[in-house]
Amino acid sequence: xxxxxxxxxxxxxxSIFTNIxxxxxxxxxxxxxxxxxxxxxxxxxxxxxxxxxxxxxxSIQANGIDIILRDISGKIIMLIEVTNDRLTSNIGLKKIxxxxxxxxxxxxxxxxxxxxxxxxxxxxxxxxxxxxHILEIGFQTQPYYGIHPNTTLDCMKPYNKRxxxxxxxxxxxxxxxxGLLNKGDYIMTQGKVIYKDKEYSPEExxxxxxxxxxxxxxx
Numbered sequence: 359x360x361x362x363x364x365x366x367x368x369x370x371x372x373s374i375f376t377n378i379x380x381x382x383x384x385x386x387x388x389x390x391x392x393x394x395x396x397x398x399x400x401x402x403x404x405x406x407x408x409x410x411x412x413x414x415x416x417s418i419q420a421n422g423i424d425i426i427l428r429d430i431s432g433k434i435i436m437l438i439e440v441t442n443d444r445l446t447s448n449i450g451l452k453k454i455x456x457x458x459x460x461x462x463x464x465x466x467x468x469x470x471x472x473x474x475x476x477x478x479x480x481x482x483x484x485x486x487x488x489x490x491h492i493l494e495i496g497f498q499t500q501p502y503y504g505i506h507p508n509t510t511l512d513c514m515k516p517y518n519k520r521x522x523x524x525x526x527x528x529x530x531x532x533x534x535x536x537g538l539l540n541k542g543d544y545i546m547t548q549g550k551v552i553y554k555d556k557e558y559s560p561e562e563x564x565x566x567x568x569x570x571x572x573x574x575x576x577x
Contacts, residue, residue: 393572396571398441400564401522405525405560407549408548408549409538410430412427412432412550412551412552413549413552421456423460435466436468437466439467439469441470448477454484466536469491469492472499473496491536497513497515499515499521519576522576
């Protein structure tokens with residue numbers, strides 16, 4: 359990380375990001391972690407509906423599946439677990455056990471991580487042996503609007519339209535790889551995001567996600 363001058367820090371002295379430079383959580387860790395998980399879950403659900411599927415969301419902090427992916431007929435076609443950790447964080451044994459317990463061998467099972475290094479090698483080997491796919495995003499999506507432009511926090515990106523579009527493309531490549539999307543296909547019919555028995559179009563879900571979860575509105 360490049361050094362940030364005092365004058366530059368003054369520009370963000372009232373910002374929640376000030377604490378990032380000292381490697382602290384910008385707010386109570388429990389709240390921060392919940393928001394971090396929620397922003398990525400929102401993005402994955404949005405992308406799934408954009409591609410014509412019907413993702414059903416559940417609480418990111420629960421021990422069950424984060425997202426059940428259905429087709430237009432209601433058939434379950436994939437189970438998705440979502441994480442959104444910093445580069446220096448590790449996915450704990452409790453979460454790994456939960457992922458394994460929730461997996462269904464008759465379906466594709468996907469674990470989305472910020473970095474493959476969030477998992478230790480033994481956990482990677484175990485998950486792959488159980489045919490649980492691991493999709494690495496390559497960065498953590500911060501549950502806030504922006505990061506100070508003079509930093510080199512390449513491992514973090516702010517929660518905005520550019521970041522959302524980047525994650526959507528990464529997820530699309532994965533769906534093409536496993537055959538749930540045909541490469542280059544134009545999606546004729548969008549799906550719906552299902553949350554607490556209500557259905558939202560992809561754009562509606564992004565619009566209302568700030569009210570559904572404790573995360574910011576999209577900028």
